[in-house]
Each structure stands twice: as structure tokens, then as C-alpha cells.
Amino acid sequence: MVDPAEIRRIILLRHGVTPWNAEGRYQGQTDIELAETGHQQAKAAARVLGATFDVTRLVASDLKRARQTAAYVSEETGREVSYDPRLREVRAGEAEGMVRAEILERFGEMPTSWEPYGGESWPTVATRFSAAIHDVAGSVEPGETVVVVAHGGAIRQGLAAFLGWDPAVVTTLAPLTNCAWIELVARDFAHGILPAAPWRLATYGTGAPIS
Structure with missing residues (x-):
């Protein structure tokens, strides 16, 4: 039996969701605000996260859509938000807004890198x-839960890099809604005897319905 107090x-x-999400427009680092539905989604997600986990810290991308989403989690959990620009979405250069x-x-064609068009490559995003x-x-201690609010493309690329996966694995991951x-x-330990993998994927793509 795993002691919840041991889990990080x-x-x-x-x-x-933003108006550009709804229209299928590439946002990149264009600073778009949440749509009304996006506010409802963020409030619902914050309510479930706050009820499910003892959130001890909250970190977010500094773009408005992430800041606004994080604000709901902050209100629900009582945790202040810190911001990290490394959590921004890929910069898509000339394609932003299209x-x-x-x-x-x-x-x-759909470029495999936005670098030639004033943006970033996916490996650059994954690294940052x-x-x-x-x-x-x-900095996560046993028993702590940190919520990181960011962007769909950057999350998938960063997840693969963080867990040490081959970058090709990203293409097998469904986009996050x-x-x-x-x-x-x-x-720190599996079954109290052998060292466990440092971090493991427990759930993917969990959501909360708008009430």
C-alpha cells in the first residue's frame, strides 16, 4: 500500500478555450484572452482539482489565457500563482492568427518547425x-502537489522531454482538450525496496464537465 504522504x-x-481556439487559429504566443466558455471550463477544472488534490503550489505561463485559468485554481485552492515564461506555447511566427x-x-504544407517563419522549433520548446x-x-516534497498551467502543444513536447521519451512519441499523444x-x-521507493522511476505518467487528458 502506497502512503499518500510519500507521493510527489x-x-x-x-x-x-479562447476565441482563436474555437476558430481553429494558431495562437502561439499571441496574447489571447479566454472566451466565456473558457472561463467556465477553468472554473470547473479548478473546482475538481481543488477537491481532488491538496494543491501546495501553483505555477503558470505568463500568457493571459494561462494566467486567467490559473486565477481560478488560485481562488479555489488559496495558493498564489508564480509565472514562468518558459511555459509559454510555441512561438509560431508568421502563422500566428492563421x-x-x-x-x-x-x-x-504544415511546417515541422516554425523557425524559418520567425518562430521556434519544437525541440526548442521541449527544452525550455x-x-x-x-x-x-x-522542489516538490513528499505529499505535495504542484499545478502547472500552460498550453497544449508545449505541454506534450515538454512532457516527452521531461520523461526522457523519444520525441516521436509526441505524435502518438492525443491533443489535450x-x-x-x-x-x-x-x-522515492517502489514497494519499499527498489528505486522507482523518478516520475511516471499517472493520468492523461482528465477533464471536468462544465456544470
Whole structure:
């Protein structure tokens, strides 16, 4: 039996829906606010997270949609938010604000890197995001739960890098819906005898219905 007091936990929460999400527009680091539905999603997710976990710390991307989502978790848990720009979404350069059809018309294909268009590569995103999560992980004590509020693409890339997966694994992960979350857990020993994997994926894509 695992003692809950031994478990260290990180929750990676995607922000609520924005008008550009609803229109299928690539947001990147354009600072879009939540849509009304996004506020409802964030409030519902915060309520479930607050009731399910003893949240001890809250970290978020500094973009508005993540800040607004984190504010609901802060209100529900009583924890102040700290902000880390390393948790931002990929910078998509010239593609920001475009829908997929416009990107295909402009570039002829969906680029595998936004670097040639004034943006970032996915490996760059994975490196900065996973570095932020490593910093969080290094300070989580047994029994603590840290909620990290960020962005769908960056979360998947950063998750793979943080867990040491081959980058190709990212293509097998379903996109996170708005305000869905991922749970990572760690404990120092497996069955009290052998060292456990430092961090493991416990749940993926959990969400909360809007009431």
C-alpha cells in the first residue's frame, strides 16, 4: 500500500478555450484572452482539482489565457500563482492568427518547425518547457502537489522531454482538450525496496464537465 504522504505530484493543466481556439487559429504566443466558455471550463477544472488534490503550489505561463485559468485554481485552492515564461506555447511566427487552410496556402504544407517563419522549433520548446518542469520537480516534497498551467502543444513536447521519451512519441499523444490535465507522480521507493522511476505518467487528458 502506497502512503499518500510519500507521493510527489505534478499536474499539467491546459488553459481554457479562447476565441482563436474555437476558430481553429494558431495562437502561439499571441496574447489571447479566454472566451466565456473558457472561463467556465477553468472554473470547473479548478473546482475538481481543488477537491481532488491538496494543491501546495501553483505555477503558470505568463500568457493571459494561462494566467486567467490559473486565477481560478488560485481562488479555489488559496495558493498564489508564480509565472514562468518558459511555459509559454510555441512561438509560431508568421502563422500566428492563421487557420490551417491559410497556413497550407501560405507555406504549401504544415511546417515541422516554425523557425524559418520567425518562430521556434519544437525541440526548442521541449527544452525550455522541460527545464521549467525539472525545476518544479526538484522542489516538490513528499505529499505535495504542484499545478502547472500552460498550453497544449508545449505541454506534450515538454512532457516527452521531461520523461526522457523519444520525441516521436509526441505524435502518438492525443491533443489535450482545453482545461484537460495530465498527472505525474513520483515516490522515492517502489514497494519499499527498489528505486522507482523518478516520475511516471499517472493520468492523461482528465477533464471536468462544465456544470
